[in-house]
Amino acid sequence: MGGRNEPNIISQNLRQASPLFALLFLLGLALAGPSGILAWSEYNRTLAEKHAQLEKLKAERDVLKNRVALLNPDNVDPDMAGELLRKDLNVVHPDEMVILLN
Known part of the structure; x- marks a missing residue:
């Protein structure tokens, strides 16, 4: 039994x-686990990297906003227009000298 x-x-x-x-x-x-306590340090590091990348992109965005504002069709900045003509179309005055920096 x-x-x-x-x-x-x-x-x-x-x-x-x-x-x-x-x-x-x-x-x-x-x-x-993938979202456990031990993964927090990796998340914090990734978050810091993303914040740095975001700040860099914000700075680039501000530069581009400035360029767009300078190229406004109603009021084009003459210096910006001259820079673009020289850079994109290779237009120079006869008395100017072009120095290429590589």
């Missing part, structure tokens, strides 16, 4: 231990 109670005890122990295993699994995910 002792053999009949052993499987019942084992299944009872498994039923009692399964919530503990589930809890340990969830705790492991909270620590080492």
